[in-house]
Amino acid sequence: MKLFEPWALLGLTLTLSAARADDVPVAVAANFSAPMKEIAALFEQETGHRALVSPGSTGKLSEQIRNGAPFQVFLSADERTPASLEAEGLAVPGTRFTYAIGQLVLWSARPGFVDGKGEVLKKGGFRHLAVANPKLAPYGAAAMEAMAKLGVLAAIEPKIVTGENIAQTQQFVATGNAELGFVALSQVLRDGKPVEGSMWVVPSDLHSSIRQDAVLLAPGKGKPAAEALLRFLRGDRARAVVRAFGYGL
Template identity: 55%
Template sequence: MHRPSVTAFAALFALLASFAHAGEVQLAVAANFAGPIGKIGEAFTAASGHTLKVSSGATGKFYTQIISGAPFEVLLAADDETPKKLVAEGHAVAGSDFTYALGKLVLWSAQPGFVDPQGAVLASDKVRHVAIANPKVAPYGAAAVEVIKARGLADAVTPKLVTAESIAQAYQFAFTGNAEVGFVALSQVAAPGKPVVGSYWLVPANLYGEIRQDAVLLKAGEKNPAAAALLAYLKSEAAQKLIRDFGYGLASP
């Protein structure tokens, strides 16, 4: 009869010991990254035993909640300014912030063939409503406004704008047809392993400022090993592969 080796017993013991000390992370994540964090969270839990309690929404709203005492331990923002601001104001741990993804903006319609590869439809009379996330609280919404101005369409398109609370809601407006098109994240319409729904224009990066999405350890998570483990895991090859698979870029080391 085959007997497990001492090495196998030691590995099993180490695994069980790590799971016995497993913790939970209170995570605030930008709405555009809700899909990726689902997959990353599964892999993180499998590797560490730690679990994530995820809230997704607009980065600006999370900022307001955090400075008001919300118990989030890690923030995955849609920009790099909010984490830096939280560090400067004493709500996050100095030196813990880093860029985990570079966002990509698309103009998307739920209708196949509606959006052309050059985005010319944005100036068309076929478009009566354009969904964007609130540019005051959502970096992708601010990027959308930049694109509209860069295309010289501010006067024509601004009256057509339908402002959503977050990029997730902007996607819903376009998905349900309440807006013919919406400015959303590439990750929302081109998830790995799933067919692309509708049609989209991948907006050239030179039409809007770089969307650097930073992570940061918040003060509430400073003494939680699971929170530190999550931030370390985001830098791993496994996590970075998933981030790329969802259509994001990665910052240079």
């Protein structure tokens, strides 16, 4: 009997702490992982609930959700994926909303490499250009669209290296292995200022807008903490963080 006591105690402790504050597993598109960390801290401060953030490409996360991942909230990098999850009965109807509008930038870790008009795409002079996998990441798809519209896609295509998600894409550029790449503005801002390097903010008429939607997933239905997180995302404190990272709203 004595052997079992520690286990019983442990179980009791876990149950008690779960009753006080809930953990919300959140799937977050990689471009939003830095702002989400700040939002999660504010959320915990205000409500006591903890958001457990799993970053990844929108494609990968939705595939995990389709295969039974226990995420309660999904912050996608597009509007199409949450809508199709809802149509498939995996998300709660009527809970979708746009939490951020993404801004695509062409970025290089080298100062002066990317000019303010994106002429570098026509000039060339680089070996590798990093793009997030367009099949999985909306920022990747938007980047391909922009290059096609500028008429440079065919020339650049052999130089494209593909990151599995937007975070890996940024890492290819940050380590200098790719001279430049298309990333999210949020990834190259620190405290509202551009990090070292050079960038061109891609005009939004060159690609379809990157409306990033959040949705309550089926496992989060009726969970107060999950619903509280979605409410918090619509609130002023979260919106201030979203704007500070260069997103539109």
